[in-house]
Amino acid sequence: MRRTLIVGGRVLRQLRRNPRFLVLSIVGPLVIVYFLKLFFDTFPEGFDTGRYAVPAAAFIVHFMAFLLCAIALVQERTAGTMERMFVNGFRRAEVIGGYVLGYLGLATLQAAVALGEVLWLFELDYDADALAALFAVVWLLAIASVMLGIFVSTFARREGQVFPFVPLIILPSVFLSGFLVDVDELPGWAGWLGHAFPMLYANNVIQEMIEPGGALADVWTNFAVLAGYGAALLALASLTLREIE
Amino acid sequence: MDAVEAVGLEKRYGKKVEALRGVDLSVRKGEVFGLVGPNGAGKTTLIKALVGSLRPSGGRARVLGLDPLRDRPELRRRIGYMPQSPVLYDDLPALENVEFFGAAHGVPNLRGRAREALRFVELEERAKDPVHTLSGGMKNRVSLACALVHEPEMLFLDEPTAGVDPRLRSRFWAAFRELARGGATLFISTHLMDEATLCDRVAVLRQGRVVVSDSPREILRRGRTRLRVREGEREEERLIGGRPEDLAEALRGYGLRGSVSAVSVEADSLEQVVLSIIGEEAG
Numbered sequence: 001m002r003r004t005l006i007v008g009g010r011v012l013r014q015l016r017r018n019p020r021f022l023v024l025s026i027v028g029p030l031v032i033v034y035f036l037k038l039f040f041d042t043f044p045e046g047f048d049t050g051r052y053a054v055p056a057a058a059f060i061v062h063f064m065a066f067l068l069c070a071i072a073l074v075q076e077r078t079a080g081t082m083e084r085m086f087v088n089g090f091r092r093a094e095v096i097g098g099y100v101l102g103y104l105g106l107a108t109l110q111a112a113v114a115l116g117e118v119l120w121l122f123e124l125d126y127d128a129d130a131l132a133a134l135f136a137v138v139w140l141l142a143i144a145s146v147m148l149g150i151f152v153s154t155f156a157r158r159e160g161q162v163f164p165f166v167p168l169i170i171l172p173s174v175f176l177s178g179f180l181v182d183v184d185e186l187p188g189w190a191g192w193l194g195h196a197f198p199m200l201y202a203n204n205v206i207q208e209m210i211e212p213g214g215a216l217a218d219v220w221t222n223f224a225v226l227a228g229y230g231a232a233l234l235a236l237a238s239l240t241l242r243e244i245e
Numbered sequence: 246m247d248a249v250e251a252v253g254l255e256k257r258y259g260k261k262v263e264a265l266r267g268v269d270l271s272v273r274k275g276e277v278f279g280l281v282g283p284n285g286a287g288k289t290t291l292i293k294a295l296v297g298s299l300r301p302s303g304g305r306a307r308v309l310g311l312d313p314l315r316d317r318p319e320l321r322r323r324i325g326y327m328p329q330s331p332v333l334y335d336d337l338p339a340l341e342n343v344e345f346f347g348a349a350h351g352v353p354n355l356r357g358r359a360r361e362a363l364r365f366v367e368l369e370e371r372a373k374d375p376v377h378t379l380s381g382g383m384k385n386r387v388s389l390a391c392a393l394v395h396e397p398e399m400l401f402l403d404e405p406t407a408g409v410d411p412r413l414r415s416r417f418w419a420a421f422r423e424l425a426r427g428g429a430t431l432f433i434s435t436h437l438m439d440e441a442t443l444c445d446r447v448a449v450l451r452q453g454r455v456v457v458s459d460s461p462r463e464i465l466r467r468g469r470t471r472l473r474v475r476e477g478e479r480e481e482e483r484l485i486g487g488r489p490e491d492l493a494e495a496l497r498g499y500g501l502r503g504s505v506s507a508v509s510v511e512a513d514s515l516e517q518v519v520l521s522i523i524g525e526e527a528g
Contacts, residue, residue: 006348010334010341017336017375080332084391087296088349089321244314245299 003090007098011072015106025068025106029060029114037121050124050210055179055203057118058138062199063170065107065142069149070165073099074156086243093238096150100143100234107142111135130209133216137209140226141202147233148198154240173199178207201226246310247271248399248430249278249295253304256290256453264290266453267304272432272446277425279444279461280434287453288434289329292403295432296326309399322350325397329404329434331384333376339363339387340372347394362390365420382413389420399430406435418443474499 015022036056040049076082085095115138118124119131126134148169156162175181176194183191183200194200201222208214249272256265264287272278280288293299295306297313297320306313311320333342343359352358363369366386376384385405392400402421406414418440421431425445433444441447441461448458457464468487472495473480485495489507496508513521 002351003349006345010337010345013341014334014336080328080330081334083293083298084326084328084332084346085349087298087321087324087326088346089318090349244297245293 003094004097004101007085007090007095008101009098011099011102012105015102022106025064026109026113029057029064029110030117032060033057033114033117033121036118040122049122051207052179053118053122054115054124054134054210055177055199055206057114058141058202058206059174059179059199061107061110061114061138061142062145062173062202064110065103065145066149066152066169067162067166068106069099069103069146070153070156070162071149071159072103073150073153074159074162077153077156078158092241092243096234096238096241099150100146103146104143107146108139111138111142114138124210126210129216130214133209134206137202137205137223137226140223140230141198144198144226144230144233147230147237151233151237151240154237154242169197173197176200177203179203198226198229201229246274247307248274248276249306249308249432251291251295251304251306254291254294254301254306255303256287256294256299257302263453265294265301265304268450268453268455270448270455270458272430274430275425275428276445277421277431277433277443279441279447280432280450281436281438281441281447282434282450283436286436286450288436288450289403290453291450292326292401292432292434296324296401297321322395323398325392325395325400327388327392327400327402327405329407331376331381331388333384333387333391335377336375338373338375339368339379339383339390342376342387343390343394346391350395352395359390359394362394363387365393366390367416382409385409385417389417393424397429399432400424402431402433404434404436406437406440414440 033056036053040047040053043049073082076085082095112135115135119126152162152165152169156165172193176183176186176190177197177199178194179199183194186194204222205219208219209216249270251268251270254265254268255263257263268287268291280291282288290299294301295308295313297317300314308320309323311323313320334345337345340359340363343362344355347355347359347362360369360372363372366389368383368386368390371379371383376387379387385408389402389405392402406417409417421433425431433440435441441449444461446458446460447464449456449464457467466487469484470487470492471482472485472492473482475481476499483495485491489509492508492510493501493505496505497503501508
């Protein structure tokens with residue numbers, strides 16, 4: 001645990017020393033949400049924008065957290081610092097755990113900022129319980145995204161090799177999660193495939209909580225699956241991260 | 246027990262590339278051992294196999310009596326490793342880099358020890374500067390400080406002086422000698438033959454095989470000396486053995502006293518000449 005904290009502390013210090021990176025990773029979601037608002041403003045009046053805007057904010061956080069963490073870890077490999085960490089006695093689980101800790105703060109901030117802006121720009125008004133559940137699910141999705149980034153990074157030897165994973169992971173998230181298309185209308189296999197992506201569970205919670213009279217009790221299993229999803233990826237990544245060439 | 250023992254060490258990548266083709270070598274405790282060879286000879290692969298970051302395809306290795314893969318938690322506590330080219334966190338200050346790698350080993354009084362390591366490489370005054378603001382030679386020195394912050398018994402240094410100017414290179418070698426005097430064993434790779442003469446023993450690696458392993462003096466003895474003597478108008482040239490006795494024997498024909506049994510001539514290397522010129526200019 002001590003060495004996990006050491007890696008986490010170092011990742012945080014690096015983030016702090018990269019103000020440009022930090023600002024971009026916060027401003028990026030803000031700008032995208034604003035464009036989303038412009039897009040939805042072209043729709044006829046009475047269109048239920050909340051049904052799309054809140055999951056869209058969740059999706060942006062999911063995408064950013066996944067990509068930033070995956071690239072940062074691949075950079076460690078290409079720069080040789082990953083090998084140096086291992087030769088200095090850091091273990092795989094400690095490196096991965098450290099990254100989760102380091103990026104946890106950033107993911108939390110991204111979740112809060114993106115969700116806050118969507119609620120404000122789209123003038124969405126939910127009760128405190130619904131808001132708490134929305135924030136919790138976007139935050140949990142961000143954590144799962146960090147884990148997904150770590151897992152994917154273990155298959156890439158260069159930064160460029162992360163990019164083919166982006167459409168492979170991100171596009172099915174959009175189309176199979178029920179956020180744009182009703183999952184029940186999809187062919188059986190596609191609906192089944194959607195369960196492999198964390199966005200589906202986040203969307204299930206969001207759709208329930210933004211409905212008037214939505215109850216957390218009806219969707220709590222999605223929370224559990226999302227948490228389990230993150231934990232499973234963490235376990236998988238600590239198996240696939242290569243300590244020895 | 247030797248510090249390093251390697252027997253028939255092999256590493257293949259796919260079917261075609263053979264980076265190591267049966268390396269045999271031994272390194273004694275407390276010596277400065279040089280691994281010499283051209284680029285692509287397999288020096289980095291061999292070092293990676295010895296520090297346990299690469300799985301050999303065949304053969305076996307022992308470092309400080311430990312198996313580099315099976316016993317790697319213990320081995321990694323006892324060795325220091327400086328990879329080729331300075332592998333550091335560019336956006337962090339030099340001191341934080343040294344502290345990070347030291348923290349992995351649970352070094353007591355970490356801040357003080359990290360400062361001491363930077364003092365040893367003469368970089369204490371740049372401790373708070375981010376690594377990306379340092380020159381290439383300074384980065385190499387920070388990298389060396391990271392490798393020795395936990396005071397390991399054995400150091401593996403992969404081309405530590407590559408791309409370093411002659412003056413800094415001689416400071417590096419002085420530092421290596423100081424570490425060896427303190428009891429550490431040093432395993433240093435280089436592609437510069439003149440650096441090999443600064444080691445206690447060397448192994449010459451070529452195309453993944455050890456061509457020769459001995460002390461630099463013994464290796465030089467196997468060489469030949471071209472002797473050219475001019476007497477009046479007559480000039481004579483012949484090849485003689487590399488030992489001082491061979492030179493004495495050859496000169497006897499020109500009237501060298503019979504009581505002189507060995508003659509050796511040691512000329513400055515190009516690097517030594519350049520260093521003395523720099524020294525004269527500095528004043």
